[in-house]
Amino acid sequence: MSFDTPHGTRGAKLPSKKLMNWINAWNMRRIRGKASKVMGFPSLVLSTAGAKSGAPRHTPVAYFPDGSDSWLICASAAGAAKNPDWYYNLRAHPDKVQIQFDGRTIAVIPEQLSGQAREQAWRQIKSNAKRFAGYEQKTDRELPVIRLRARPNPAS
Template sequence: MAKRIRKGGQAMNADALVLTTVGRRTGTARETPVACFPGGEFSWFIVASAAGAARNPAWYYNLAAHPDEVQVETAGRKVAVTAEQLHGRARDSAWQQITAASPRFAQYQQKTDRELPVIRLIPRAT
């Protein structure tokens, strides 16, 4: 799936990217395909949904531990990004945009007691 997404694929009826994080314990690079949504000028939103599971996905913990060591690949290009978890009004605004584009995420939220983390990925100057 990651190979297809590198060429500009989709996941869960949404655009997708390959997220590369650094393992919080191992320091090893980990690749994960995730659905993404436009986050404004040259940024993306992603959701740590784990399809509504009780716990966040493993990539979320890696991203939280190393928010400045994240890379995305989409449509054949790699971009170094900084990950920023959204809270309050910023999260609410992004969440409305995400669930309007892909109602499945609202269903995931209904399946769990945790608030699904919404993360903005912002390109870093290289």
């Protein structure tokens, strides 16, 4: 698991932190209320531990099914030059990641894809969500693609 994608030098300008927090809170309420799509995409609430603080963090993220008990997400930040904060949370605390959608909470293992696996997943994402192809054009960083796999239940 690498989680080593550097920031870019150019990218989309994001709304203010205050506005983003309001938008994210609104979208998370919709997802937890069992909305099937948010902003036109199937979405989940990604729960992580803060990279520095360890405090719980929650972010709405578009997802793309990747077989049984596996989902793809992209650290696009709408094409911003910097990776989203949650990307660094995954790197710092990969053992403390959960997702919520469809009324379920699932502990997951994050894996940043690279090489052929990333290219294949990226093609799948762009074919299902043209907006992500636009994000790619706004920045000079490679948009990280993360596979989330359901964490196996420990033997009882």
